[in-house]
Amino acid sequence: MSEPKFRRYAPEVRAGMLVEAGMACLARGGITAFTVDNICREAGASRGLITHHFGGKDGLLAAVYAAAYAPMLERWEGVGLAGLMDRLFDPAQFAPPRLTAWLALWGEIAVNPVLQAEHARHYAAYRTAVAGVLRGHAPDPETLAGALIALADGLWLEQCLAPDLMSPDRAKAACRMLLTPILGPF
Amino acid sequence: MSEPKFRRYAPEVRAGMLVEAGMACLARGGITAFTVDNICREAGASRGLITHHFGGKDGLLAAVYAAAYAPMLERWEGVGLAGLMDRLFDPAQFAPPRLTAWLALWGEIAVNPVLQAEHARHYAAYRTAVAGVLRGHAPDPETLAGALIALADGLWLEQCLAPDLMSPDRAKAACRMLLTPILGPF
């Protein structure tokens, strides 16, 4: 008869909902829009929940960052050069809203020591994975991995800030232009 | 006898002081630290001045952005390939604090329409300048300019977020590694 006033979720489920809501806020309005009010409204929950599940806003931000990085660290087995390009420019991963969220996160990493430590770990793992794909195709896979990741980040940055001048296809082409002389055709 | 309570400056001078203070706050704490209180304390002025000189905080932010871009758009006459590298990785321009400020600005551009428009203009000019240097050395200078700027941005991003793994020298080396096969030795 009477509607329940709220629904109870398992802690991990609710935590996931809040992380997703936080990411959405980040994507919509940058770090400025990453507020308790916005996030809880987005998640359809009440203000107290962020503190309850993450100990505070910073805890949620760290969780959001980890969640953003997670898909980039999985499933690297058997990936070749072509697959690497697909991953670097995966439209699902790097669609504009998600990119905006990344930009906001970058801006915070530079300033927040907790995020900085977390970033160092994740980035090192990511770079190792990329270098692993490159191994055997280039003389210095480690350096090349760093350069390649930088190139991909920069291209996505361009697309995010000036969408008229950069697109996923153009980014891929630019990337190929720089890589083919070193790696050969792929 | 009695000390003057404040000093008067010409509007452009005071505006410059506020812009510099704003940049310092951005560098120290990201966009979160870009507050009227912080900026005015940094500039040694009172709260009312930002509104008075820039019409509000957003006006100051736009001015800070323009000021950050300005040195990148000047003095491009007679710059060659080696000079281009020096400019892309100029330590004065891309020292860590300034990079942090850039990260914060990027995060706002993605979200603030006014900054976005300003960025489109400045970035196009910057890219044209870089392409001008590249003209004659590569088949498609426009595309290469985009890729090169992206690479430089990405490398500086890496240095900013994970200083242990990237340095200006290493960045320059990585850049050369990708460029030499296309441009020849320089």
Added chain:
DNA sequence: ATTCTTGTTGTATGGTTGTTCAACAGGAGG
């Protein structure tokens, strides 16, 4: 010395922020 222009101050205001915490209620286990 006096006047006048104008850059500067600082309080007042209304809104938003993150966190706390006691009361509440969903819903599984009995």
Added chain:
DNA sequence: CCTCCTGTTGAACAACCATACAACAAGAAT
């Protein structure tokens, strides 16, 4: 049906935010 655990709520709080604006004073002109 009842009990109890625990996820959830929302008001209360103090701190902070950007802006407006009337009073103020620096310093050039006279």
